[in-house]
Amino acid sequence: MIYQNKTEVEYPYLTKPVEIYTMPSGHKIVLAHKEGGLVNISTWVKTGSINEDDKINGISHFLEHLMFKGTHKHKAGEFDKTLEGYGAIVNAATWKDYTFYYVTLPKGPDDKYFNEAIELHADMMLDPILPEDELGEPFEFGKQEPKQKRERLVVIEEIRMRKDQPGTRVYNALNNAMYTSHPYKRDVIGTPDIISSVPQSVVMDYYKKFYTPNNMTTIVVGEFDSEKILKKIAKEFDFKGRENCEPLIYNIDVPQNTPKYIELRGHLNTAFMMFGYLGPKAADLKNAVGLDIVNMVLGDGASSRLYQRLIEQAEEKIFNHVGTDFYQFRDGGNFFLDANFEPDKKDRAIELVKKEIQHILDEKVTPEELQKAKKKLKVAYASTSETVSDIADNIGFYMTVLGELEKANEYNKIVEAISAEEVQEIAQRYLDLSKVTIAVMLPE
Amino acid sequence: MERLILDNDIKLICKKTENTPRIALTCFVDIKEKENTPGVYVMLNRLFTQGTKTRTAEQIAYEIEKNALDIYSEMKSDYWKFSLLCLKEDFETAVELLSDMMQNSTLETFNKELEKLRGETIASLDSPTVKARDEFVRNLYQNHQYGHSGILILENIENITKEDVSKAYEDIFKPAQKVFSVVGDIAKEEAKAILEKYFANLQSKEEEPKHVKVELNGRKVVKIPKKDANQAQIYQGWFVPGLKSKDSAAISVLNTILGSSGLSSRLFLELRDKKGLAYTVRSIYTKLRQIGDFRVYIATEPKNIKVSLEGFKIEIDRLKCELVSEKELYDAKNNIIGKVEFLTETNLQKAGTMAAYEIEGLGFDYLSKWLEDIKKVSAQDVMDVANRYLNENYVLTILAPQEAMKEI
Numbered sequence: 001m002i003y004q005n006k007t008e009v010e011y012p013y014l015t016k017p018v019e020i021y022t023m024p025s026g027h028k029i030v031l032a033h034k035e036g037g038l039v040n041i042s043t044w045v046k047t048g049s050i051n052e053d054d055k056i057n058g059i060s061h062f063l064e065h066l067m068f069k070g071t072h073k074h075k076a077g078e079f080d081k082t083l084e085g086y087g088a089i090v091n092a093a094t095w096k097d098y099t100f101y102y103v104t105l106p107k108g109p110d111d112k113y114f115n116e117a118i119e120l121h122a123d124m125m126l127d128p129i130l131p132e133d134e135l136g137e138p139f140e141f142g143k144q145e146p147k148q149k150r151e152r153l154v155v156i157e158e159i160r161m162r163k164d165q166p167g168t169r170v171y172n173a174l175n176n177a178m179y180t181s182h183p184y185k186r187d188v189i190g191t192p193d194i195i196s197s198v199p200q201s202v203v204m205d206y207y208k209k210f211y212t213p214n215n216m217t218t219i220v221v222g223e224f225d226s227e228k229i230l231k232k233i234a235k236e237f238d239f240k241g242r243e244n245c246e247p248l249i250y251n252i253d254v255p256q257n258t259p260k261y262i263e264l265r266g267h268l269n270t271a272f273m274m275f276g277y278l279g280p281k282a283a284d285l286k287n288a289v290g291l292d293i294v295n296m297v298l299g300d301g302a303s304s305r306l307y308q309r310l311i312e313q314a315e316e317k318i319f320n321h322v323g324t325d326f327y328q329f330r331d332g333g334n335f336f337l338d339a340n341f342e343p344d345k346k347d348r349a350i351e352l353v354k355k356e357i358q359h360i361l362d363e364k365v366t367p368e369e370l371q372k373a374k375k376k377l378k379v380a381y382a383s384t385s386e387t388v389s390d391i392a393d394n395i396g397f398y399m400t401v402l403g404e405l406e407k408a409n410e411y412n413k414i415v416e417a418i419s420a421e422e423v424q425e426i427a428q429r430y431l432d433l434s435k436v437t438i439a440v441m442l443p444e
Numbered sequence: 445m446e447r448l449i450l451d452n453d454i455k456l457i458c459k460k461t462e463n464t465p466r467i468a469l470t471c472f473v474d475i476k477e478k479e480n481t482p483g484v485y486v487m488l489n490r491l492f493t494q495g496t497k498t499r500t501a502e503q504i505a506y507e508i509e510k511n512a513l514d515i516y517s518e519m520k521s522d523y524w525k526f527s528l529l530c531l532k533e534d535f536e537t538a539v540e541l542l543s544d545m546m547q548n549s550t551l552e553t554f555n556k557e558l559e560k561l562r563g564e565t566i567a568s569l570d571s572p573t574v575k576a577r578d579e580f581v582r583n584l585y586q587n588h589q590y591g592h593s594g595i596l597i598l599e600n601i602e603n604i605t606k607e608d609v610s611k612a613y614e615d616i617f618k619p620a621q622k623v624f625s626v627v628g629d630i631a632k633e634e635a636k637a638i639l640e641k642y643f644a645n646l647q648s649k650e651e652e653p654k655h656v657k658v659e660l661n662g663r664k665v666v667k668i669p670k671k672d673a674n675q676a677q678i679y680q681g682w683f684v685p686g687l688k689s690k691d692s693a694a695i696s697v698l699n700t701i702l703g704s705s706g707l708s709s710r711l712f713l714e715l716r717d718k719k720g721l722a723y724t725v726r727s728i729y730t731k732l733r734q735i736g737d738f739r740v741y742i743a744t745e746p747k748n749i750k751v752s753l754e755g756f757k758i759e760i761d762r763l764k765c766e767l768v769s770e771k772e773l774y775d776a777k778n779n780i781i782g783k784v785e786f787l788t789e790t791n792l793q794k795a796g797t798m799a800a801y802e803i804e805g806l807g808f809d810y811l812s813k814w815l816e817d818i819k820k821v822s823a824q825d826v827m828d829v830a831n832r833y834l835n836e837n838y839v840l841t842i843l844a845p846q847e848a849m850k851e852i
Contacts, residue, residue, distance in 0.1 A: 013465045035463075038785050068707065077717070080707035085775030087782005090707060106782045136720065146720075153720030160674040161723055161743055164572050267672040270567040302493070303505035311560070312501060320563035340567040372510045379512035379531060382465040386790045 002234050003029075009405045011395075013385035018395065018405060019226060025239045026214030030399065031229060032221040032391050039114050039222030040388040042102035043125050044396040047210035049096050049188045050330070051248060058155070058190010059198060059206050061094040065151050066203060067101065068092075069134040071127040076134055079120050086113040096184050097330045098400045101125065104389050107222065114224070115232065122236035125216070128207065132200050141196035156192045166272045166441050167338070173262050174276045174439035175334075182253045184329060214244040217399045221388040252331055253278060255435040264441040270320060271343040272441040275353065279326065279333035279430050282401045289377075289414045290426025291326045291335050296373035297365045298356065299324025299337060303372070306337070306356055318345045318352065330401050335430060343443050350440075354433055361428050364420040377415050381408075445798065445809060446632060450624075451640050454648045457625040457798045457808045458632035461791055467535050467628030468791035469528040469635075471546070472803040474621040476653045478589040483561070483597035484608045488617060489519040490557050491609065492526075496548040504545065513538045515545070521590050522653075522733045523803060524617065529792055532629060536638050543642035549613065554606040562601055565594045572670055573743065576677035576843040583666045584681055584737055584839045588658040622648040625799035625808070627791040655734050659683065660837040665852065668843040676746045676844035680756055681739030684833045687731040687804060693817035694825040695729055695738060695833070700776040701768055701826070702759060703727030703740060708775075710762075711740065715755045721748050733804065738833060746848035753840075753852075763830040767823040780818050784811060 004024050008017035014033055021029045048060045070076035083090050088105035103121055107114040136150030146153060162168045172187045179185035218233055255278045280287035299306045299322065306322045322339040337357070341349040365373070384394040398405045448456045479485045493516075494501040508515050514529035515538060526546065530538040569575045578593040585591025597604075624643075626635040660683060684695055703711035703726045715721045725742040740760075742752050768776075788794050788811070801810035842849055 013463060015463065036789075038789060077708065077713065081775070084706050084708045085778050087779050087785065088706075089783075089786060104786070106785050149720035150717075151720065154716055154723055157675065157721070157744060158723035160745060163674045166570050267670060268570045270563075270570055272570075301505065301509045303502065303509040308502060308505070312505075312556075317559050317563065320560070320567040340563075342563075368510070372506075372512075376509060376512040379466075382531065385465050388789075 002231065010409065011385070011391070012382055014391070020399075020405060021230060023213070023234060023237075025242070026212070026244050027237055027239065028217040028399065029230060029233050029237075030217060030219040030395055030405070031224075031226050032219070032395060033223065033226075034221055034385075034388055034391060035223045036388070037106050038104060038388050039107055039117075039220065039224070040102060040104045040392040041117055041121050041218070041220050042100055042392045042396060043121065043216055043218045044098050044100040044400045045211055046098060046215040046247070046400055048094055048098050049186050050183050050250070051210060052183055052186060054186075056194065056198065056202065056206065057186045058188070058194050059203060060099055061189050062151075062155055062195055062198065063130075063203050063207055064092045064094045064099050064101075065155055066130045066135065067124055067128050069131055069151065070129050071123050072129065073123055073127070074120065076131065079124055083113075083117055083120060086117075088113070088117065094188055096188060098396070100396055100400075102389070102392065111224070114222070118220075118232055119236055122233070125211070126237065126239065130200055130204055130207070135200055135203075138197045138199055141192040146196070152195055155189070155195045159189055159192055159195070162189060166266055166268060169264060169266065170272045170274050170338075170439045170441045173264055174274045174437055177260050177262050177439065178276045178278060178334070178437045179253045182250055182331060184331065210245055212242055212245040213239045217396065219392045219395050219399075221392045221395075250331060256437075257434055259434060260437040262437075262439045264439065265444045266441050268343075268441065268443045271341050271346060271349075271443070273339045273341065273349065273353075274439050275337040275357070276437045276439070277335040277430055277435055279335050281332050282328040282330050283403060283407065285407060285411050285414050286418070286422075287426050287429070288326075288328055288333065289411060289418055290423050291333070291430060292377060292415075293365065293370065293373045293418065293423045294360060294427050294431070295324045295326040295335070296376050297369045298360055300376070305360070306353070309356065310352055318342055318349050322353070328401060346440060346442065350438065357431055357433060357436075361424070361431060364424045367420065370420050370423065374415055378412070381412060447802070447808060448632060448636050450636065450643065452644060452646055452648070454643070454646060455623045455802060456636060456639060457623070457795075457802055458635055459627045459794060459798070460629065460631065461627055461794070462629050464629050464791055465531065466529050466791060467532055467626065467630050468795040469539070469542070469624065469626045470792070470795045470799045471526040471542075472623045472799045473524040473526070473617060474803055475523055475616065476620065476651045477616055478654065478656060479592070479612065481603045481608055482592040482600045483604045484612050485524070486519050486592075486597060487554070487557065487561065487604055487609045488551075488612050489517050489524055490561060491551050491554065492517050492545045492549050494553045494557055495550050496544045497550060498548070499544060501553060504541070507541055511537060513541070515542055525796070527792060527796070535630065539638050539642050547646065551606060551610055551613065554609065558601065558604060562598065565598050569594060572673055572675070572677050572843050575670075576668060576679060576841055579666055579668055579843070580679035580681060580739070580839060580841040583664060583841060584660070584683070586658055588656050588735075590732060590735070619647050619649045621650045621803065622646065623799045623803045625795040625802070627795040627798075653733065658735060660839065662837060664839045666839065666841045667849045667852065668841065669846040669849070670843050671845050673746065673844055675743045676749050676752075676842055676848060678742050678744070678749065678752060679739050679841045680753070680838055681737050682833055682835065682838045684729070684736045684738045686733055686735045688806070689736075691829050691832070692731060693814065694821045694829045696780060696818065697773065697776050697821045698763060698826045698829055699727050699729040699738065700779050701772055702763060704729070705776065705779045710759050711755075714759060715742065715752065719751070719755065721752055721755065746844045749842060749844060749848060749852060760830065760834050764827065764834065766827075768826050770823065773821070773823050773826070777818050777821065781815055784815060
């Protein structure tokens, strides 16, 4: 056997259970079968802004860009050009707990494209050069003109882009204020000062520290022979004895006891607002399900309480948009409420939103609301089976953030069983108005 | 894939996809006539979810979400598009609700919905990307219905009346040609029977569209000052022929090579990878029924406006003067062929694609014919369309701080 351990997990609407292999190196390989001509190959790495500090904020994301800049076998651009020439979609994403790289493409004649994609993907993951001339020379942002206009400037443009989006500015201000010490407080993309000046060696050291076998899960979704593909992945992902990384543990922030309020200004015609709360760890499924239900009832969709009461049935027009969301993170999720409203009605807007939050703390959700929320969660999960990319993303999230795919089935059982009383208790535990952070952006 | 005809002569395209979680249905309702006031058709579209003779807006929202249905309508340039996505067990319930929304809308909440439209449009225009794109579309298409952008609708919002919307519902929407498509784990006979039960009274009349001519003479520059913009938003665009043009395949290949293939297009390599000018740079080819447009887009630091425009010019001139290599041509065609699989991966994507081509009169299986056209495109064809369309008649829209646009 080439693997150390194998488990199987049932997954909705797939014809076979998902196979999870742990390799002797610690690398995990996950195979999911979905019939059709498209395959998705992805590798999820357990690192993101969670492993950054003030000096290297943004390095996870910068590295993600630089991973596409060539290996000892393939020079920069070859990977994209070859695979896009097969009709592939090639990209990557960085978030707080993870960074993932993916290729989705047609398998090609006799699986030609599929096999080549595995080879190129593995090569990129294991042997990046991060060439100096692709980064461009370090420079002092705002004081020096860069000598080489390369990838550093591309990321700085991405930062500029985000600064121009009012919603993103409000989110970043809120996120920063919600935490005191946890690395989640930083913006994943970093700052122009850091990206312009971070040396190549620091990025490479970061790669070596975190891109280790036990931090990586490679997922393949599509129609294939498991044995053959397992062998292929194992062969291409030869870590050559690379050492593993012990997971870093961070102090979890405790929610504050008094509300925080931040106000920003911008060249706008409307006002943007977010409420944010610290929530449970992603693996704490019972509390996560409770907040998912609150999210559905309070602010998801046109029949939600917020939309109905503050927009559809509002006596005076204040809100253009209002909704909620619940993000899951390894060390603790976030419950958010976001709104857009008439700028001269700020105080009234905050008051009305607080009233709806208080209402969900004081009274249980109705049986109809609970049933509706459960059905929506069930269908949302079923919808993750529709494309090879959706399946891969869902598996990657569970494997990387929650630690195991079995949690997905556990989650669904909790959804079935949770009661209105439990949902209320969970809402009271996390959404007390004394624990809220509020960020508002108003016209100058 | 199969074309069926309902009892009322409306076409239904069906495809069974086994072992898929949700059934998808789309209904395309053709628009053959331009709206008199910008925003009338958008308002009608919004009001489909806002109450019927037997259901309030709240009841509709509740019924949709109680069953976790996805039911929504979209205002497209040439049609209203209704989409429905649900578990098989809810299909009949969902079709009944959709049928009620389409056929029995009361338009009663007109005033409230108009205010919502105003507020949402103003809010969306606080995004510089949205504002620049909106101005580009308005200035390119001018008085053509394709130019009825958010800003134009806002300018005309006081002129939109309930009577106009009601007239559009009765005279344009109800008699308009319609095409349904259903894709999912459901037998075609069952899908047909359910649609016939709930849409028995639906009308559908084929009519020739009324074409409106629009053209550009020379260069038109539109500057949108935004004092605190961190990036300049730049769109440069030309008219190209519409959906049924024989040049469509060659323009698609050109688009892939220039700026739509992801990380390996020429604009991406030259302006992003080599010059570090942008995070987002691309080309976009929009094919509509009467006409289309081809645009290049970049978001860049305001001081880079000039060099970005020069970069666009260099790459466009290259396409006009140099034949693309056989390898680049081959890769671009393969990229398009591969991407088609993505565009038709889900049941909803399949349903939408088939119905869109059917209502355009191209046939629901047109995609495979179009791919044959793609395979036939030569390097000379790419050069020819570049010279034919990417000429001196274009719209250039720039959103940036005023001082950054002085030299443009």
